[in-house]
Amino acid sequence: MTSAASPPSPPSGIRTDTSPGVLAGPDRAAVQRRTLRVLIAAQIVAGLGMGSMLSSGGLLVERLTGSQSLAGLSTTLITLGAALLAVPLAALSRARGRRAGLGTGWLVAAAGAVVVLIAARLGAYPPVLLGMLLIGAATAANLQSRYAATDLAEPGARAGALSLVVWSTTVGSVLGPNLSGPGEAVARPLGLPGPAGTFVFSVVAFVLGWAVVHTLLRPDPLLSAGTGHAAHAAGPDGEGFAARMRAAMRHVGASPAALTGLTALVLGHGVMVAVMSMTPVHLAHHGASLSIIGFTISVHIAGMYALSPLVGKAADRLGRVPVILLGQAVLVTATLLAGTAGSRQWPVTAGLFLLGVGWSCVTVAGSTLLGESVGAAHRPEVEGLSDTAMNLVGAAGGAFSGTVLGDYGYGGLNAAAAVLVAPSGALALYFVLRRR
Incomplete structure (x- = not known):
């Protein structure tokens, strides 16, 4: 276990925030x-x-x-x-x-x-x-x-x-x-x-x-934790902005825990956006009313946010990686249920709810694992990079999902989204085996 100001020590690298002057x-x-x-x-x-x-x-x-x-x-x-x-x-x-x-x-x-x-x-x-x-x-x-x-x-x-x-x-x-x-x-x-x-x-x-x-x-809170401070705005050893960003990327690459959290967070978001963005189009093509489409998206949003406190408690009690793996299993189940629904509306709605729950699991547990797996000197930059990657992948998922839907149908879109879960699942399992 390392101090908050030192780099993470493989394989865990979980911060403890015990540096002098911290509340x-x-x-x-x-x-x-x-x-x-x-x-x-x-x-x-x-x-x-x-x-x-x-x-x-x-x-x-x-x-x-x-x-x-x-x-x-x-x-x-x-x-x-x-x-x-x-x-x-x-x-x-x-x-x-x-x-x-x-x-x-x-x-x-x-x-x-x-x-x-x-x-x-x-x-x-x-x-x-x-x-x-x-x-x-x-x-x-x-x-x-x-x-x-x-x-x-x-x-x-x-x-x-x-x-x-x-x-x-x-x-x-x-x-x-x-x-x-x-x-x-x-x-x-x-x-x-x-x-x-x-x-x-x-x-x-x-x-x-x-x-x-x-x-x-x-x-x-950030200054009270001893993580950010105007006196250290240039980063360790007076590093400039570009140097800090490169150091942050190297820092993540050296930590299996940080890589696991980042990959789960980014790919999970891409899966969610790709399927969610085209679901209204799929439902409309099968004759669903606007009220049914609106209800489906509302149920999806409820799955994303409403259960997050329970997800957070599970991640604290069971561990971050088990909840990440659970979320990935839920995402695969969601794509299977929605992708095989055809013209039936209720499996699509149930699939979208599970899609939201899976997103909640990987987002809450992945963000927590990423944040606590990097040293204080690099944490703000790593957080910014993760959000940038998350939004870029989400934008790409939304942009390409229409093409996939047109070429391969809603089932093909869900199948492609399920494939995206595989890399983060493999990395999470590797992290578990490495720690053991």
Whole structure:
């Protein structure tokens, strides 16, 4: 077992956070409880901003361009923006703490929503895409909030803390899309297209998310844990940004635990996005109503977030790798159930629910394993790299899933997604055997 400031020692490399000056005992526990409350509040408030515009972004692009095929660009650009901004926000967290990194993410997203509103008022299409790219910062901040939950958590409670922040995303995901109607009412007096009204709510929600983090996330969990500090912003031995990123990648490559967590996290996300994004198309082609399609996606979202506290407890009690393996088994089961459903709707809905549960398992356990398997000197950069990889693979999965669906059908898409589970499963088993 190594100290928090030293590189991980193979094969486990799990951090202990015992470096001098780090909060300990009752003080640490009290700050951790406060940190979780603040992060959950920020996720709920700002998450409403994401949920409200995700359901209307594609409609707005279609309204401005008159092209249904371009409507999907909104989600793609938000995902791409999250991938591009994850590392800079992580670097900012390292230099100035979580308040700066997370808060800046919410502010950049608010600026992006303002750009969308101005462009929609002018009827200009290209600036809307720029705004969507900036809104990706909200996704990046959302993802990095889960790591902030583990900065001061005790080793046996890290997955549980992370899972609570993941769970809080449920509120925005469920309630946000229901703001489409009120958004249209707001849009009319402002001279905006109907779908643009929800972006007004997004601006308010993102600014409130920044305000919650900026004013209440004190003391800063990352700085209190002795991980990030302005005095060490240049990294070990005065390394620059590019050198730190290369060192972080080498650090992950040298740790079987970190590789296992990263691979499970990234590929699990790719599987989920690929299948989920094309399920509405498959159901519509088989005559499902919009209410059935909406219900299926709602059940999928419930599987992703609602059960995450139970997943976190399991990861703390049973171990990270067993829960990762469980999640991969659930993902394979989900693709088998949905892929063989044909025109039947209930197996697709059940498969999408299990797809969400499997994603929750690999995300909670994989993120926790990755975060605790790297030394403090590289942790923020590794977290940023993992989120970048996660979003890039998700974007690729969403982009190519339509082609696979068209060429090989929904069953072929699920079969291809199941194959993606194999590398992370093999790596997890290798990690178990190496430790033994």
